[in-house]
Amino acid sequence: NLLDRKNFHRSVYVLLAIDSFIQPAAEVLSSLEKEQRMLLEREMEDQAAVFRQGFINSGGFDAVVEFFSFSEENPEMSQRMTRMGNAVALRILKCCLFGDRQFSRNKNKFPSKGLDEAGTKLLQSLVDTRGLLRSLTSMVVADSGISSSTISDVLKFLTLLLKSEDTARTFVSLPDNTAEKFLVTLLLWEGGLETSRPSSAVSAASKVRKTTHELVLNTPILAESALSWLKNAINSIQVTSDSTSEYFDLLKRLVSDEHLDHSNDVSEAEMTSLATAVCQKLASCPRPSSESLAVIDFSTGVLCGCLALLRALIERAGGAIVLEGTRLLLTEFQVLPWSKSTAFKINPGADDVPLIDLMGIVFDAFLSPGGATSVVAICCDKLSRQRGFELVLSAARYCKDGNGYMALVSKINGLVSAASPYLKHRWGQTAGGSEGSS
Numbered sequence: 001n002l003l004d005r006k007n008f009h010r011s012v013y014v015l016l017a018i019d020s021f022i023q024p025a026a027e028v029l030s031s032l033e034k035e036q037r038m039l040l041e042r043e044m045e046d047q048a049a050v051f052r053q054g055f056i057n058s059g060g061f062d063a064v065v066e067f068f069s070f071s072e073e074n075p076e077m078s079q080r081m082t083r084m085g086n087a088v089a090l091r092i093l094k095c096c097l098f099g100d101r102q103f104s105r106n107k108n109k110f111p112s113k114g115l116d117e118a119g120t121k122l123l124q125s126l127v128d129t130r131g132l133l134r135s136l137t138s139m140v141v142a143d144s145g146i147s148s149s150t151i152s153d154v155l156k157f158l159t160l161l162l163k164s165e166d167t168a169r170t171f172v173s174l175p176d177n178t179a180e181k182f183l184v185t186l187l188l189w190e191g192g193l194e195t196s197r198p199s200s201a202v203s204a205a206s207k208v209r210k211t212t213h214e215l216v217l218n219t220p221i222l223a224e225s226a227l228s229w230l231k232n233a234i235n236s237i238q239v240t241s242d243s244t245s246e247y248f249d250l251l252k253r254l255v256s257d258e259h260l261d262h263s264n265d266v267s268e269a270e271m272t273s274l275a276t277a278v279c280q281k282l283a284s285c286p287r288p289s290s291e292s293l294a295v296i297d298f299s300t301g302v303l304c305g306c307l308a309l310l311r312a313l314i315e316r317a318g319g320a321i322v323l324e325g326t327r328l329l330l331t332e333f334q335v336l337p338w339s340k341s342t343a344f345k346i347n348p349g350a351d352d353v354p355l356i357d358l359m360g361i362v363f364d365a366f367l368s369p370g371g372a373t374s375v376v377a378i379c380c381d382k383l384s385r386q387r388g389f390e391l392v393l394s395a396a397r398y399c400k401d402g403n404g405y406m407a408l409v410s411k412i413n414g415l416v417s418a419a420s421p422y423l424k425h426r427w428g429q430t431a432g433g434s435e436g437s438s
Contacts, residue, residue, distance in 0.1 A: 003067045011067060012085040018060070019088050021051045022095050052096065053118065061096045061122055064089050069131030079143060086139045087150045094153050097122055097160070115160070123160060129167050133158075134174060137182040146192045148204035155186070155211045159218075168221040180229040183222075186212040187230070187247040188237065209246040216250055227254045227266065227274070234277045239285050239302045248305030256312045272321040275313045279325025282306045282366075283332040288376045300384040307362075307379075307387035311394045318398055319355035326354040326361065333365040338407050345410065348403045355395040356407050362388050362395075363411060 002014045024044045029037045055061070068089040097119040115123060126132070136154050140146060162168045172179050189212075191205040216226050230251050237244060255266055255274070285303045313321060330337060338360030339346075339353045348356050366378045367388045379388040396404030 003063050005067060005070055008085065009081065012081060012088065015064070015067075015085065015088045015092060018055065018064075019092055019095075022048060022055060022092060024048050049099075052099070056096055056118060056122065061093065062125075064092050064096075065126070065132060068093065069135050079145070083139075083143055083146060083150075086135070087147075087153075090136075090139075090150065090153045090157065094156060097157075126161075129161055130170050130174075133161065133167070133171050134178065137171075137174060137178045140185060141178060141181045144192065148189070148191055148201065148208050151186065151189070151192075151208050152204070152211065155208070155215060159211075159215055162215070162219045162222065165221060168219055172221060172225050179222075179225070180232070183212060183216065183226060183229060184233045184247075187250065188233075188241065188243055190241070190243045205243065209243065213246040213250050217253060223254060224265075226250070227270065230254075231270075231274045231277055234281050237281065237302060239281070240299050242299050242301050244301050244305050248302075248309055252309050252312045255309075256316050266316075268317055268321060271313055271317045272324065275310060275321045276325045276328070278306050278310050278313070279322070279328050282310075283329055285378055287378045288380050298380060300379070300381055303379065304384050304387045307366075307384070307391050310358075311387075311391045314355070314391075314394050314398055319351045319353075319358075319395070322358055323354040326357045329361045329365070330357060333361060335361055335364045338411070341407075341410075346403045346406050349400060352399045352403050355399050356404055359392045359395045359404060359407060360411075362392050363408075367392075 003011045005011070024047070026041050026044060029040050029044075032040065068086065097115055099116050099119065136158060140151060140154060158171075162171060186208055189205050189208045191201045216222050230247065233247075237247075251274070255271060281302065285306070288298050310322070310325075337357045339348050339356045341360075346356070367385060369375050369377050377385075379385045392408065396408050398404070
């Protein structure tokens with residue numbers, strides 16, 4: 001009766017009071033002597049455990065679930081109040097399921113992982129989870145200011161719920177593409193309105209991304225849908241973002257990891273569409289205007305992710321899937337297609353043409369300086385250059401009859417020949433000099 005959806009403000013204050021009983025703040029005892037503090041902490045632990053059990057037995061958990069499941073139906077509430085209500089309700093639900101872990105002395109009572117006996121019974125008692133799933137996801141999707149710590153609680157709850165195949169299917173089918181928005185948001189999470197130090201906020205945001213990455217890989221039904229969701233989001237990613245490593249790694253795992261059942265079911269059409277989307281994103285990666293900018297403040301996370309993902313796609317499906325993307329990049333960067341170069345003594349087949357042209361694009365447009373426009377390459381740091389050369393190597397390897405390697409050797413020989421006069425002059429060599437005078 002104390003949790004009335006029609007009186008949201010009062011209900012939030014009631015939830016705050018419940019939270020203080022079920023998770024008492026041991027920090028208030030920090031100024032006491034050690035023996036006295038330990039005695040009072042033990043009493044606080046016992047009282048919190050008794051309150052938790054009584055709260056569960058009296059139907060408190062079910063009441064908070066119901067309140068939380070319908071909290072989004074209060075549009076008249078301010079974002080701040082709704083955020084506070086959701087966060088405290090989630091803390092209470094988590095504590096009911098897991099117990100209070102702040103008292104670490106009694107590890108048998110509060111195991112480091114998983115649920116205790118009371119939590120297991122509560123989880124099994126959940127019947128209709130749709131409203132709960134909707135609220136868990138909406139509090140993330142609809143509130144850009146949510147804290148990383150609250151999101152961690154959401155993910156912990158979801159990890160439990162999605163172990164059920166039926167619940168996972170319900171999650172995937174949530175209306176308004178809610179599950180898709182939820183996953184993309186968290187895989188690219190950079191942090192909300194954090195109150196902690198910047199270093200702690202960065203660490204908390206990284207933890208959110210990694211936990212979401214693991215959630216998808218450990219939930220087969222979710223992995224089946226995630227590939228198309230992530231592909232759809234590529235175009236909207238900021239090329240300057242430093243928070244994309246988990247996103248691109250998950251995409252790479254979904255198309256190439258043999259240990260994932262879903263990766264074997266990815267069609268060639270899906271991989272072609274993904275490769276084209278990756279090439280479109282590569283076309284938007286900027287070139288640093290100066291060496292100082294490249295060294296000091298230039299993010300290549302998206303660039304590295306795209307290059308690594310494109311390599312994984314080629315190694316999985318060959319050159320045909322990059323045909324459209326290669327054409328797009330040739331048009332964007334106006335580089336000479338290596339497959340049509342008369343300097344290369346090769347005769348590539350239809351499947352090798354896009355691979356050889358992709359090698360040329362990466363070599364000439366990404367690994368080489370920008371000529372008159374810039375002395376810096378798009379791949380301007382060690383990692384991006386490594387990813388670029390790895391892609392060139394994979395493309396060469398998957399060409400037939402050694403065509404890729406022959407094109408690469410011809411290009412390198414051409415570069416050496418062009419640089420030879422300058423190098424001879426620099427090293428004091430003359431064109432007509434003998435071996436002895438060289």
